[in-house]
Structures are given as C-alpha cells and as structure tokens.
Amino acid sequence: MTTTVAAVPFRFFALHVVRTARLGPSLVRVTFAGDDLAAFRSDGLDQSLSLFLPHPGQDAPAVPVELGDGWWQGWRELPDDVRAVMRSYTLRALRADAHGRTTEIDIDFVLHGVEPGALAPAGPASLWASRAGASDRVLLLGPAIADNRAIRFRPPTGTDLVVIWADETAVPAASAILEQLPAGTRAQVWLEAGHAGDIQDLETAADAEITWLVRGATTATATGATTGAVVGTGTGTAAPTALEAVRGAQLPSAERPYAWIAGESSAVKELRRHLVGERGIDRRAVTFVGYWRRGLSEEQLREQSE
Structure with a gap:
C-alpha cells in the first residue's frame, strides 16, 4: 500500500531584517531573509501573507512555542501587551538562488502617524516598520506551495x-x-x-x-x-x-x-x-x-x- 502525505500549503518562517529602503514620505520597503525561506514558494503576483511583529522592547515576536494546528488559539490567549502583533501584507518581490530556493523577500509598509505633527498616533506595524533595522526578528505565515489559495489575481484565459x-x-x-x-x-x-x-x-x-x-x-x-x-x-x-x-x-x-x-x-x-x-x-x-x-x-x- 502506498501512503501519500499531502503537502502543507502554509507554514511559519522565522526571518530577520536584512535592509530597509524609504520609498516615499509614507512608504518603506523592508527586505527579509532567513534559512527558513528555502521552503517559501509562491507563483502569485498578489501573494497574501501574515506577518508577526514584536512589541517595543521585545527582541522577537511572542507566539506559542508549538506552532501546530492550535497556534491561533494559543496566540489569542497570550496577554495583549505580550502577544505578537499580526498584520496582513502582500508580497512585493522575492529573489531566489540558482537552485530556485527563495533567499529574500520584500514587503512594503504604509506608514501612518509616524510623521511629525501627525493627527493620529502610529499603529504598531507602522511604528515597527519606521524603526526596523538589520537583524530585527519577525515571524511570517506564508506559502510552502507555489499555487495557493492566498493568490487572487487570476485572469481567465482569453482576457483582453x-x-x-x-x-x-x-x-x-x-x-x-x-x-x-x-x-x-x-x-x-x-x-x-x-x-x-x-x-x-x-x-x-x-x-x-x-x-x-x-x-x-x-x-x-x-x-x-x-x-x-x-x-x-x-x-x-x-x-x-x-x-x-x-x-x-x-x-x-x-x-x-x-x-x-x-x-x-x-x-x-x-x-x-x-x-x-x-x-x-x-x-x-x-x-x-x-x-x-x-x-x-x-x-x-x-x-x-x-
């Protein structure tokens, strides 16, 4: 009898910041890398991702130790001031080595409330992105299968x-x-x-x-x-x-x-x-x-x- 194990479409990736680039008054691009990215796969042009960020004073995002099927409930049960900030983003770009293994990804952040005199205070993701530096650690929930349900741009054949x-x-x-x-x-x-x-x-x-x-x-x-x-x-x-x-x-x-x-x-x-x-x-x-x-x-x- 042959046993087939289905591939898991999404998984967690432990990443760190490689560099940042300011694109405009309210835009910053953050480039991430990490050994885990070798398993990152995406053929999508609008690939959706979930990013987990640390609070100020934390050196890494706080998530449950076991990232299994129960990670969501475990994450929700952490105290508000401890639990990692989770935000949804889309992939801007990825780069791969000669063997097709992903080596870096880019995510663009819109900054709100970080400029002097802002009418509303910055949210946690804007604040993190505005201060991000090399080696800062994050956790990413992303695709391990290139064609996955978090890709929405799918023009039908014959689109003119x-x-x-x-x-x-x-x-x-x-x-x-x-x-x-x-x-x-x-x-x-x-x-x-x-x-x-x-x-x-x-x-x-x-x-x-x-x-x-x-x-x-x-x-x-x-x-x-x-x-x-x-x-x-x-x-x-x-x-x-x-x-x-x-x-x-x-x-x-x-x-x-x-x-x-x-x-x-x-x-x-x-x-x-x-x-x-x-x-x-x-x-x-x-x-x-x-x-x-x-x-x-x-x-x-x-x-x-x-």
Whole structure:
C-alpha cells in the first residue's frame, strides 16, 4: 500500500531584517531573509501573507512555542501587551538562488502617524516598520506551495483587458502584477497614494495606462508605456474619489475584460458594483479584496469575521 502525505500549503518562517529602503514620505520597503525561506514558494503576483511583529522592547515576536494546528488559539490567549502583533501584507518581490530556493523577500509598509505633527498616533506595524533595522526578528505565515489559495489575481484565459484599482495598501501587489504582465497586454490602472512623493516609477511590458490618485491633494497622471518606467506628474487638480475616477474613464473596448480591485472595503464594494452593474463586466471576472475597513483595526476586523 502506498501512503501519500499531502503537502502543507502554509507554514511559519522565522526571518530577520536584512535592509530597509524609504520609498516615499509614507512608504518603506523592508527586505527579509532567513534559512527558513528555502521552503517559501509562491507563483502569485498578489501573494497574501501574515506577518508577526514584536512589541517595543521585545527582541522577537511572542507566539506559542508549538506552532501546530492550535497556534491561533494559543496566540489569542497570550496577554495583549505580550502577544505578537499580526498584520496582513502582500508580497512585493522575492529573489531566489540558482537552485530556485527563495533567499529574500520584500514587503512594503504604509506608514501612518509616524510623521511629525501627525493627527493620529502610529499603529504598531507602522511604528515597527519606521524603526526596523538589520537583524530585527519577525515571524511570517506564508506559502510552502507555489499555487495557493492566498493568490487572487487570476485572469481567465482569453482576457483582453486588465482593469486594476488599488489604494496604497494594495499598491505593492498591483505593482508586482504590472511588472509581470506580458507584453501586449492592455491594462487600465488606478493607483492611490497618500502623498505625491509616494508615486513610484513602475516598469511594465504591458500596454498600460496608469493614473496615480494623490488623496486629498492632486491627481497624478501617468502615461502608460509598452516598455520602460511609468512616471507620474501632478496636474494640480483635486483628486477624485476612486469611484469618480473609474466612472469617469473611457475604458478600451474589450470582449473579455478582467478586473482586480483591492484596498479599503467600502471603496472596493462600490467599484465592484460599478464594474458589474454599470460597465457590464461579468461578476465572475471581477476579483475584489477588502484589505482593510475604515474605522476598524485589523484586530477588530478579525473579531467581526470570527
């Protein structure tokens, strides 16, 4: 008799910070490495991850000693000021060695409340990322199987137009998607930024028209190109809301469009209703992901979903 052992799709990875890079006033990229990454696998462009961070004064995130099936309950039972901070992120990039083993991964953090004079205090993840330094330790819950359920960007065969909208929390995933779209792919893209200085030069082989929306300031329009960097320039006009920007756009004609929209939950729901109800895109060809909900912390959001 042959016994088959199913591969575990997700596992914990003990990692440490290798370096950080400030991308803009409210963006920082943190690069992680660790021996465990040799087992990290992902073929996704919007791979979702769970990151466990230490509190100030801790040298490593506090999690249950045994990370088996009961880790969630064990983690929840730890005292609030001890229990590791858990936050959801998307993979920005990974690098592998000649044998295909992952050696480094990048995660981009949006910083809120760390700037001087901020109206609201920084959350624990923003505070950690703003102070992260080499050798700082974290724990990652991520994929050990390349094709896994935490990958959502899956355009159907025959897609002839890709529509993307992402707020700043989803820009890392949207950027990874754009960088890997095949040449000749038509794409209409809207990306939100908290500050004009957060606008990034994105390289894509796709025939992409990219518009940066700087919330509360100006609209930054970017000219899509079949090759090379995409550069945003401010227009000096008030930035429209996500729905206004998409509703006011003339989408290229397409027989089989596919949409990927991710970010704040209520905005994502509005955009989905517009794309399906007003644009006539097949609801099965619209991937929508609420990364966060206005007015709720991630802990509160998780409590509501339990």
